[in-house]
Amino acid sequence: MKSAALGFALNILGISASMLFATILSAHSTKAQTPLPLNLMPQPSSVKTSAGALPIDANFTVSFTGHMEPRLDRAAQRFLTQLRRQTGLLIPASTAGSAKSTLVVHADHVSKDIQELGEDESYTLEVTPAGAKLNAANPLGILRGLQTFLQLVEITPDGFAARAVTIEDQPRFPWRGLMIDVSRHFIPLDVLKRNLDGMEAVKMNVFHWHLSENQGFRVESKKFTKLHELGSDHLYYTQEEVRQFVAYAHDRGIRVVPEFDMPGHSTAWFVGYPELASGSGPYSIERKWGIFDPAMDPTSEKTYKFLDELIAEMVKLFPDNYFHIGGDEVNGKEWDANPKIQEFKKSHNLKTNEDLQAYFSQRVQKIVTKHGKSVVGWDEVFIPGVPKDIVIQSWRGQQSLAAAAQQGYHGILSNGYYLDLGWSAARHYAVDPMSGAAANLTADQKKLILGGESCMWSEYVDAENIDSRIWPRNAAIAERLWSPQTVTDAASMYARLSVVSNRLEWLDLTHRTYYRRMLHRIAGPSTPQEFAALRTLADVVEPVKDYARGQTATVEPTSQQPLNRIVDAVPLESDTGRHFSELADKFLSSGCHDATIANELRMQLSLWSQNDPAFASLAQKSFLAKQAAATSSDLSALGTVGLRALDGVAAGTQLASDQQTQLDSVLTEAAKPKGQLLLIPVSSVKKLVDAASQAGSCTISKP
């Protein structure tokens, strides 16, 4: 088919390129698999399949034959609710002690009242055509196994069923966390709760609650009421809400670790209590992002008295053994500017600000220890000589963890798991806490590496789009931390991630539904052609990565700017972009001989090449669409370049040097982020141009 004719038809139709293209490659990559793979995520450590399947119908029952407790009863109800949702079946809400139930659950004994790090989470799940048995040492293992069972239930030609399997499973790491920063943007409790549901579904077991920051102190203190009253814009969790939330997490086998970041990242504290600060104040809630000067006064006994009383109050709210004191990113400017603090440093022989912070950390650690908790802190709190029960959370990387482990300290990895940086699921998935420097540790030292935590920093997320920034990518990190280290195949991960992403919707996570709504806001009452053009563009762009959003902003970003732009609406990983890249690679690895793939590439490129007019029409009506006008123009140019490259390949003649130069200059322009958006297919089109530029024919070898 000629691209001109095709283009004509597509142009008339105003087809959304992405809608079209979403169907292209996956069809290739997933069809004709026999037998169909199980869609389990995280992958269990051992799965043996056998013949047959257990039918799941409205007569489904679950019963408990071993240790029983109210939490298990609630877990069973939640399990039945999920089973009802994912099948639509009217399964009754009854549980019993009968061994004749469809699913018989047996926990040997109770788990700890307060969930402990390293508690047994293993389980075995045996499914036969006649019934299923889930066994575990304690309720934690049961919680994990119930989620695996839900993932086994699939539709079949004869109804719903769970395939016959024997699964033996346990986590690789005992600390598998998600951190959410509720301070830079306040995140309502119901949003956090549905994210706990998502964590349970993928077997994560630590919710790290980043509760205080320059931009907000988010928990009620009855002792120091000005913390939340003056430091939160009235957006905070009451103590009763915190208790409910901790119970909600405990029901799901999730520990809640609170973080109160100090001595930096604490401007919001000083609005009500300027006497804690090293500067002279007055202070107001920070509206910008970044590292700021305000820091607690580490030389004042009043500071420690205050923290002692606050921590005494907070440890009653948070039963977990761990208490996170932050400790990151103190720039020291307030300390340098304060003569009293300078004097203190001299008199205490503290040479540097790092020494001063070490002094502060040790004092706070003692307070935390006094109140019966162990400390977690970011890299900066790791100072040789601190108590051995401390856990280092590394934003710096595996080498920090390894260094700490070599001295006998525990660590968890967050470097490589920052969800806000916009990395692909595959890139997060490739990060292993035991790689790099950690790989060279001794066996005993390796045991000190407890796992990791994904981190959702909230500069650019709010209640509307946060789910989409966490899911589904977080499921890939959850698998990394649960499954054996050998489970690393990204293609398998993506195939299962797609299924898991659909299933997570039954938990009312909004990571898929938010998108069309935000695009409709951007588009307004547009024509279907215009909306399709917006969707086509939005499907192949991603926000700029890492910290570029702040660095490239034309107006300094603040917490008071709305998050209603295209850059806020598009997913952080473009499925369409990924599919196109896979398709282009496949084409090149065929020696450019695969006519079917060539046609598919041509169809996609054609759609892009003609997308701009409808988008430009929308951009004239919507200021939010207008922000992507240049990117839309780039996309159309990109499509045209790609078609020319395919024409060149098809003609079998090498592109003339000036032609190549011309195409490359278009690509160079398209590769520049505009409106803080990256056009994802640029690199794949570049490969096509390179292929067309080689002598005579496509001679690219398999990648």
Add this chain to the structure above:
Amino acid sequence: MKSAALGFALNILGISASMLFATILSAHSTKAQTPLPLNLMPQPSSVKTSAGALPIDANFTVSFTGHMEPRLDRAAQRFLTQLRRQTGLLIPASTAGSAKSTLVVHADHVSKDIQELGEDESYTLEVTPAGAKLNAANPLGILRGLQTFLQLVEITPDGFAARAVTIEDQPRFPWRGLMIDVSRHFIPLDVLKRNLDGMEAVKMNVFHWHLSENQGFRVESKKFTKLHELGSDHLYYTQEEVRQFVAYAHDRGIRVVPEFDMPGHSTAWFVGYPELASGSGPYSIERKWGIFDPAMDPTSEKTYKFLDELIAEMVKLFPDNYFHIGGDEVNGKEWDANPKIQEFKKSHNLKTNEDLQAYFSQRVQKIVTKHGKSVVGWDEVFIPGVPKDIVIQSWRGQQSLAAAAQQGYHGILSNGYYLDLGWSAARHYAVDPMSGAAANLTADQKKLILGGESCMWSEYVDAENIDSRIWPRNAAIAERLWSPQTVTDAASMYARLSVVSNRLEWLDLTHRTYYRRMLHRIAGPSTPQEFAALRTLADVVEPVKDYARGQTATVEPTSQQPLNRIVDAVPLESDTGRHFSELADKFLSSGCHDATIANELRMQLSLWSQNDPAFASLAQKSFLAKQAAATSSDLSALGTVGLRALDGVAAGTQLASDQQTQLDSVLTEAAKPKGQLLLIPVSSVKKLVDAASQAGSCTISKP
């Protein structure tokens, strides 16, 4: 373009025909309108536009200068929340008394404590580039005007803005209701609440709560606890929930009229209180649908004593002046079979069962009146001589209303507004309470017709799909009941309905989001091609209409069957089907000369013609997909027939008679519902075949 080549490419791509086609026609029907129309629904009675617009940004403020009350303050907060959602702007949550606010609201005086039928709901809304003023006699008018303002806010090249207008508006009818049957399927309170939000958005003002049925008694009675304990499967609203709900409705200017259906439709009452019944019992909750024999004993004084006490209890929960006693569909079989009742009829000179029901109705009406309420009942309660304050709700039609009005009785229309029958929005929209027999009433008699109610009977809806059965079609009925009788243009209605449907999503109604989720359940972990094929098919089918679903069921439907089938998942009105029909009509009215439209039709038909293989592949894996296998085969045949018809038209030669016969036989087969699904485009393809069958060329005149 040749259909063969196109078909080849589309087949490879596994394009979702519907995704594709959704973009085709609307683009034609809505583009190039200057100036863009206002997307107000219901259409106000008077709108005058002027130059310019009022910018809406984060500095937006609303203030009240007249009568103020807590309800208005809550309305303002709700208004601001909606404004934030639909714009994404961070508008502060403050209201004030300042006349300098962006929107200045002025209510002259208080409205009634308990909202009354016919209270003033008028308002005037003046928007200029400098500010907006909303004036009304009382808070009800303010509530209506605030919704109009929200609908005026749109995206522009420079930000959000409300266009300059002067609107004077009031409802045509004082009774504009939605009835939801929560008895056949229980509908949770949060679902009902978001539907109240939807009603407020389109200015409906009566929520009719169908609370009791053969299948369930859904409200807690403290006096007769066995009503809800034994008659509801433990699915009922507590009295506290009812109070909250009534307050929630009152906040939105919505009256709540409870219905306790009697003497028929009451099996669920008899489970706990068999002594109320005319039969000997015992009774159990009805699981099937239809009209059943059990009926209250109208001859027993115990019945009236029970009802007196129950109504005394219930009127305390429901402050509205109206109390609905049902009264419909008594088949009289239990009465005929009971010698005591036969004896009573003789001794009281009641010749027929209708006479006996009239006796019952009059007794119950007296009880209701004694407790200070006026009666609403279905057609059957209209008996000459009943008190004049009764309101007849007509499921039978305008002639019933007219007959009642001629005798001085009030009425509301529901015939024509049954949402469960699967009619199109346009068909509902065309039904007017004042048409037919009612059109011939005198002016005074016409005043007795108070309005209408849409009815959501719940045989085939549950919490998951009910929103989609109500919205967006209910907005068209809301417009019929609010806007001037002259507002009847269906094309304008559909254009605005599409915008309103998007906006209703900001209220968390799930009428759009449920669809993909239910299709994913049906598809399971399918390939993208298979899912696209399911979507393509689902987009052009509708459930069988009226009462055909029950009549054509292969297994008798019950309340215990899951609602997870394709017939439960597809919207009741196919947008794609409607668009194709419009496109085909346009082609025919062009004398078949419009090549562009011909191409579009060909593209769509081509997609359909090739959809079956991927669907058939899915049907082999999913029992829920399999139910539509025959319909999928019909769709592909339909596509092929349509392409042949277009080929014939293009060739300019009349179809041979045997060819036409062959094509017609395919159409006849495709027109037969299968799996309770109707294939919507059949009639349009039939028009194309007819055109091709005429001598030489397409000679269809404009429709």
